[in-house]
Amino acid sequence: MPTFINANIFLGLDTSSFATAMTVTNGQITWIGNTNTVSDPTAIDLRGQTVLPGLIDVHTHPKYIADALHGVACTPPNVNSIAEMKTALRQSPQFGKGKKVWIEGWGFDETKLAEHRTPTVNDLDDVSTTQPIFIYRSDCHSSVGNSKALELAGISRDTSDPKGGFIGHFADGRPNGYMKEVAASQLLIRAKSAQSFAGDVENMVASSDHYLANGIVAIGEMMGRKKPTDSFKLYQAAVEAGFKPKTAIYYVYDEVAEDKALQPTSEEQLRIAGIKVFMDGSISGETADNQVPYPNGQTGVAITNAAKLHQAVDYARQHHLQVAVHAMGDAAIQLVLNVTRELAPWLEDRPAIRIEHASILSDQMLHQINEATMTYALVTQPIFFFAEDESYRQYLSPAQFKLIYRDRSMLASKAAFALSSDAPCTPWAEPDSPFVNIYAAVTRKAANGDLVNPAESISVPEAVLAYTNWPAKIGGFKHNGTLQPGMAADFIVLDRNIFSIPAEGLKDVRVKETWLNGRKVFG
Template sequence: MPTFKNAKIFLGTDANHFASAMNITDGVVTHVGETDEVTDPDAIDLHGKTVLPGFVDAHTHPKYIADALHGVACTPPAVNSIAEMKTALKNSPAYGQGPSVWIEGWGFDESNLAEHRSPTIDDLDDVSTSQPIFIYRSDCHSSVGNSKALELAGIDANTPNPTGGVIGHFPDGRPNGYMKEVAATQLLIQAKSAQSYLADVDNMAKSSDHYLTNGIVAIGELMGRFRPYDSLQLYQDARTDGFKPKTAIYYVFNELMPGQVVKPTTQEDLRIAGIKVFMDGSISGETAYNKQPYPDGKSGVLLTNADRLKQAVWYASEHHLQVAIHAMGDAAIQLVIDVTADLTPWLDDRPSIRIEHASLLSDQMLKELNRARMNYALVTQPIFFFAEDESYRSYLNQAQFKNAYRIKSMLNSTAMLALSSDAPCTPWAEPDNPFVGIYAAVTRKAANQDVVNADEAITVPEAVLAYTNTGARVGGFTHNGQLRRGYAGDFVVLDQDIFTVPTDKIKDIQVEQTWMAGEKVYQKGD
């Protein structure tokens, strides 16, 4: 039953309320107040440090992160060319470990590479032809494999494109290794995962420290799958081996078998929360579905039409599930609004529909959201414009760019706003560092120091709330996101005061301690 005193405790109830002392009993906050009320001689003195509710990353991809943590970051500043990528892959601990060990990488964006193209099967075969190699593009929609990876996946010149994806080919018809969009990438992932379930469990368990170091106590797994194994089983086994963050799983709707029923569960630490629908691709990959075309004349890809979206929404309402809808382009978001705005919400504890990313929102679309009968959440990621400013400026016209990541407008809408990471799906070495996301939301500065729509900046407390209070409410983590009586004793102690440091220093803040259920689970320096 720890008691804490001499702290600056942000309660997470609103932008203004703080306390200096807190009691936690049986893992739950039982009292918040002031230090002069504390009589416990064993109270833990936090020496004026700032305390926040534990962060909630409502949209992330933990399985991919677990892979990435033992893989190679193919991102700036370390990797700026395909030649440097090859060198980095050869320096992977997996290199030379035998034909059953995959060499993995993540985060490349062809626009950031000196060659201004994606790596090919031939490039990766220069690294190894005996070990399979798999590299995620920055958006985690597309990927590249070497000849061994394609062989294990059964892909050759005659393999048909999966629905919603494209297998790349050289002009002579030979597969070039590029797997465009999720459906194609899954062909390689399934081959990789089918060989290494126990390794996947081990990687997932080991990734726990990554989250705790960043102060993340709860996560949304937005790529739940039943094949080649059930994601729920993966998390159950990983928890047995020490994985600590609370987890809500969203299964990919288009991967469900006919007649398959997904039922929500209510376990606090690990539960099934909803289904995931992909409307389109990514802006940096020129596959987000936009009203105005890209410079190449294309308007992106529509992965789910109106009829299929209606089926997904009906399925979710019938089974009391939340729908998380990936929609980056304005045409994709508009279609979501058109199909769902007049529907009656079926969930009362959280928004029935989450629009993930909501990257391009016009004034008219915001008005339609405000008038809608449906209860929406907007789950967006400032890390994207922070890390991918050049791509956005290259692929969007001026009017489109003005509508990019309108976080202040989202906050002022009737929809519930949550900030998240979509990690590791962006070309940045620390894609799910909450302080980078908060820095971008507050300063609107990209990594290259460009300012992106300065009038859409929000305040530090607003950004913190979007990573705690509303992040928890959107994700259904009903006992997280706030530090008040009855809520989980999950909190972080910071090495600097996020509310008073110069805003340019926010991205440099680090978590000093992470506590879950009143127990310290991370200490910086240990």
């Protein structure tokens, strides 16, 4: 029954509630108070260090993270050209390991590469033609593969585009390796995932320490799959082997639409929470569904129409699941609101519908959310404009740009609000750093120094709540998010006081210790 004293404990109840001491019993917080009332000589002295509730990344892609951690970061500041990408891939631990071993990378954004183009099959074949190579674009929607990867996926000049995806081709008709949007990337991913289940479990377990080092104790898996492996079974095996963060799985609707038996589960460590619906693509990939055309003359990709969204919502209602809707473009977001705002919510403990990203949000949309019968959550990622400012400036009109990542306006709406990473789906070497995300939300500064809609900034305590209390409520992590009696003793100790340092230092905050159920698991 450890007691902690002389701490700066942010309780996560509101923006101003702190304590200096707490007691943990059997994995739970049993007392919160002041150090001057503690007489226990064995109390642990935290010497003024700042303590937060364990952080929650309520929208991320742990399977992708697990793959990325043994892959190559093809992102700034490490990789800034296709030439540097080739060098980095040759330095991969997988390079030269044999014909069955995939070389993997992640995070490229063609607008940030010196060549200002997407790498092709020819570029990757310069690295290897005997080992398959797979690289995710920064948005994790699109990807590129070498000739061996295309061969294993059965992709030739005659392969038809999958619904909602596009296979790139050279002028002579040969596939150029670029797989645009999720449906096309899945062709390569399924070939890649045909490697051993045991290998996937091993990668997941190895990623556990990565989350704990970032202070993340609970996650929302936003790409639950039934094929080639059921995500729930993968996580079950990973948890048994030592994967520690609490996990809520959201299955891609297309893969469960015919599953009559899918139901939410309630285990604290691992549970099925909802379904995921893709409305569109990404802004940096010019595939988010927008009302105003991009410079290329197109308005993006509309993946899900109104009828199909209705079907998904009906499915979620019948199965008592939450709906997480990927919607980045303003046309996509408006369609979500048009279809759902007058419907009755079916969940009492959480918002029935989460709008993920909500990247371009107008005042009219916010008004519709405030007047809606439906209950909404807005889960957004300011780390996107931090890392992708150039793409947003290039692809959006000035009027659209003024509406991106409106954190202050979202927080003022009636929707529940949370920050998250969507990692590894952004071109930054630390795509799921909570503190880079908090820095972007508070300062509204991009990595290149650009100031992005500063009126939409939020305070540091609000940003911390958006990683603790608020995502716990949105994601159904009932025993997390606050430090008060009866809650899980999941907390982190920081290397500095995040509430008093200059804002420029926020992105440099690090976690010294992470505790789960009253036990130190990192630090």
